[in-house]
Amino acid sequence: MTVLRTDVPGTPEGVRNALAKLCDKLHDEQVAEDRVRSVELVVAEALNNIVEHALKDVAAPTIRLSMDKTDQAVAFEICDCGTPMPGNQLPPGTLPDIGDRVETYPEGGFGWHLIKKLTVNLRYDRLPGENKLSFQLPLSDEIRT
Amino acid sequence: MHLSSTERNGDIVVRMDEARIDAAIAVSFKDAMRAHFSGPHPRVVLDLSQVEFVDSSGLGAIVAILKEAGDDKSFALAGMTPGVEKVFRLTRMDSVFTIYPSVEDGFADEAHAS
Numbered sequence: 001m002t003v004l005r006t007d008v009p010g011t012p013e014g015v016r017n018a019l020a021k022l023c024d025k026l027h028d029e030q031v032a033e034d035r036v037r038s039v040e041l042v043v044a045e046a047l048n049n050i051v052e053h054a055l056k057d058v059a060a061p062t063i064r065l066s067m068d069k070t071d072q073a074v075a076f077e078i079c080d081c082g083t084p085m086p087g088n089q090l091p092p093g094t095l096p097d098i099g100d101r102v103e104t105y106p107e108g109g110f111g112w113h114l115i116k117k118l119t120v121n122l123r124y125d126r127l128p129g130e131n132k133l134s135f136q137l138p139l140s141d142e143i144r145t
Numbered sequence: 146m147h148l149s150s151t152e153r154n155g156d157i158v159v160r161m162d163e164a165r166i167d168a169a170i171a172v173s174f175k176d177a178m179r180a181h182f183s184g185p186h187p188r189v190v191l192d193l194s195q196v197e198f199v200d201s202s203g204l205g206a207i208v209a210i211l212k213e214a215g216d217d218k219s220f221a222l223a224g225m226t227p228g229v230e231k232v233f234r235l236t237r238m239d240s241v242f243t244i245y246p247s248v249e250d251g252f253a254d255e256a257h258a259s
Contacts, residue, residue, distance in 0.1 A: 012169035037198075037228035044200045048168045098241060102215075107208045110201035110236045117235050 003029060003069045008047060010061025010080070015047040018065060029069060031139060039074060039137050042118050045111040046078055046133055054082025054131055073120075075136045081129055088126045146170060146177045153190075157181055158223075158248055160192035166203030175206040182210075182218055189214070190251050194224030199232050208238060223248045 004025045008018040019040055026036045047063060055061035058081065068075040085091070093112035098105060116122060119135040126132075147162035159181050166174055181189055191207070193199075199207070207222070214220040221243040225233070233239040245251040 012167070016165070016167065016169050034227065037231065040198065041200065041228070041232065044167065044198075048200060048202060051168070095237060098237060102212055102241075105208050105212055105238075105241055107205040107212075108201065110204055110238075114201060114232070114235055 001068060001070075002066055004065070004067040006065050008063040008065055010051050010055040010058065010063055010082075012048075012051065014063075015044065015051060018047065019044055022065075022067070025067070026074075031074075035137070035139055038118050042115050042135070042137060043076065043078075045115050046076075046135075049111055050078070050080045050082060050131070050133075054080050054085075056082070058082050069139075072140060073136045073138050075121075076134060078133045080131050082131060084126045084131060085124060090122065090124045146173050148177050148181075150181055152186070154252060155186060156188040156190060156252075157184065157186040158190045158192055158251075160194070161196050164196060165198045166196055166206065167198060167200045168202035171202040171206040174203070175209055178206075178210050179213065182214060182220075186218070188219045188221065190221045190223050190245070190248060192224050192248050193222060193229055194226065194247070196229055197226055199229045201232075201236075204232055204236060204238060208241070211242065219243070221245060221251055223251050 004022060006018060006021060008014050022043060023036055023040055026039060050063055061080070061082065064079045066077045091112045093116040095113045096106035096109040115135070119137055122135040124131070124133050148159055149162055150157055150159045159178065211220050223245040224247050225244065
């Protein structure tokens, strides 16, 4: 059942407000607190990536987000009209090398790793003029890492 | 951006008073933190006990602060809430920071010494 459908302005503040709405909804649905945190993190990373990359050069950028919920999982579809992913595919999402010197510590590149770690059935489709990202997060057993 | 700072045993404790360090404020957070490294204090302890959410942009900002601290100053984290701790653990960045369960724990050695 779809429990949330919203248009998200493609700005950092728009993402913030959408996440607040999402967390309110998850609390209304009695989702456990540690699951709410994981869902918020994954959706934040997905939306931030879209704002920073896909929608960078789009005037009046908007993202469509929908969340379906069953007892076992929440399923998301996130669509934007921005530029496609490089190579029309998901990035590898490997953890950046930490290295052994403070100068080389990574300051980015964590987002897709977090998304891949915490989701199942992650899928990206390039449709005509549109990116569609879909994924699920289980609500019962936390994916142990 | 609300940060509050207190001196303690010659060090400085900076508490982030906002609930989120996310893409919307990562840059201004980093800039505000930078000011606390200009004083004579050998160590800056960032109190994260009020922070409920850090995304990868916020994490990147905290790593950048560590890098800017360089060899002259030490930089430690304290009071991580469970959601924040998880982001550090999943990215393995917990391995590059000195992390105390609470600010008190960050000063436990001094308490014993005095």
